[in-house]
Amino acid sequence: MSAPLRLVLFDVDGTLVDSQGSIVHSMTASFQAASVEVPSREAILSIVGLSLPLAIAQLVPQQSTTVQAQLVDGYKQAYHAHRLDLGAASSPLYPGARDAIEALHAVPEILLGVATGKSQRGLDALIEAHGLERYFVTRQVADHHPSKPHPSMVQTALAETGVEAAHAVMIGDTSFDMDMAAAAGVTGIGVSWGYHDTAALSAASCVIETFDQLPDTLATLWK
Incomplete structure (x- = not known):
């Protein structure tokens, strides 16, 4: 199976x-x-x-x-x-971000996407600048959705990929990300290195300290 x-x-x-x-x-x-x-x-x-x-x-x-x-x-x-x-x-990748993206992308059953408050133009330019064009199969931006924490971005990403909410996670640094994930019925994984204090990530199922912790975190969630 x-x-x-x-x-x-x-x-x-x-x-x-x-x-x-x-x-x-x-x-x-x-x-x-x-x-x-x-x-x-x-x-x-x-x-x-x-x-x-x-x-x-x-x-x-x-x-x-x-x-x-x-x-x-x-x-x-x-x-x-x-x-x-x-x-x-102007927007450098955090340590371990590229390695995490590449490792997840190499797993056949895992699809990657982004859900961001950026504009389409801003996201496309960022992805091109870092050479990440081939990794994300769904890109949800502020131009086409209500602002986070409305669940529209996540719901559209699920619809585009055909993935069930129970098999999806949202990774982010703000309460807006975690509240959006909860509203869409997906698991929220907070990160400690961003712009909101981890105390604000109350809707997250867990918070990781480095990208190195992501594979084991996903394996635990999906075992």
């Missing part, structure tokens, strides 16, 4: 890549250009994972929708320019 198909979904920012420098830089540039007080670094990192309009609205709820839209556009422009300047160095 063949093994069932499995799906491993990764968040991107704070999970696969350390993009905090680019995010803080781009938020700062956008807010300064709009003459709006720049939020603290802690506040900026707390909203990573949300879709950009929702993230801005959460950072400056007191601002008008017009100003919020200006900040969204300013962020997009600043982030794009920063990525063009630095290339892959």
Whole structure:
């Protein structure tokens, strides 16, 4: 009897890549250009994972929708320019990320995907910069879904791959990722190296400290 198909979904920012420098830089540039007080670094990192309009609205709820839209556009422009300047160095892969992706991809019954608050353009550019084009069979982005923690991204990934929720996991660094996984009925695996304190990952089934721990964690979940 063949093994069932499995799906491993990764968040991107704070999970696969350390993009905090680019995010803080781009938020700062956008807010300064709009003459709006720049939020603290802690506040900026707390909203990573949300879709950009929702993230801005959460950072400056007191601002008008017009100003919020200006900040969204300013962020997009600043982030794009920063990525063009630095290339892959703007969002380096975390230690062990590439090895983990390659090892999982080598297992025939395991499919890989991403579920991210990034735009389609941003995700595609990141994947190309790191040479990861061949690994992810499903790519869910903010352009086509409600913001995390709504389960739409995970539900669509399951539908695209034909994998049952019981055979899927969502790996991420924020409460948004873990709450999204729970809402979709899939197992959430938190990571300790991202942008939310591990205490916030209460919906996770477990939290790993390094990518090296991922294979054994999956084997335990799926035994």
